[in-house]
Amino acid sequence: MVGLTVAGLAVAVAPSPSFAYDPASTATINIDKNTLILRGYDAVAYQTQNKAMKGMAQYSASHNGATYQFVSAANRDLFKANPAKYEPAYGGFCAMGVALEKKLDGDPELFRVVDGKLFLNVNADVQKAWSRDVPGNIAKAETNWPDIKAKAPKDLN
Incomplete structure (x- = not known):
């Protein structure tokens, strides 16, 4: 802690037991041990819908050693076209x-x-x-x- x-x-700040920090x-x-970033939340939805939305493994993309998951193929494709716009600070x-x-x-x-x-x-x-x-x-x-x-x-x- x-x-x-x-x-x-x-x-007091303790790592979440559900995440591999x-x-x-x-x-x-x-990232976790499987290279998943954002605990599987959709990096694009934050900006397009202003909300945290859990992505799905079927809509995945890799970028700089991290695996991103998305709620749709459209969001995945937006990310792939400009990952720097959507990756977290x-x-x-x-x-x-x-x-x-x-x-x-x-x-x-x-x-x-x-x-x-x-x-x-x-x-x-x-x-x-x-x-x-x-x-x-x-x-x-x-x-x-x-x-x-x-x-x-x-x-x-």
Whole structure:
């Protein structure tokens, strides 16, 4: 379990037992042991429908070592035409965590699309804190990400 202090808010952050978040991994993308990213949620639906929708294995695409799943062939094809538009920021790790120089699991149901980019948060308390200064937190995360992206979460304490 990781403790996180956000603007005076102490939040306990534990990896979800249903997801293969690995604190020892140096991967730059948050994938499970089968290379599934976003826990199988459709990366395109966030932007086209503004909601988290669980994809299906029959509509899959691979990109940069991750397997994405979609709700339809149309969404899969949109992704394949422009994956950079739909892939999550910071490899699907928590945006607030990255702003605080940490790599925390990202919950695909706790998202926000900002300027056409998908950002995830680890839990509702962290998302609330992140939402208090979205531009500032994105700026911090953008500065931090190049330095932490290839490090293991356990090494960022």
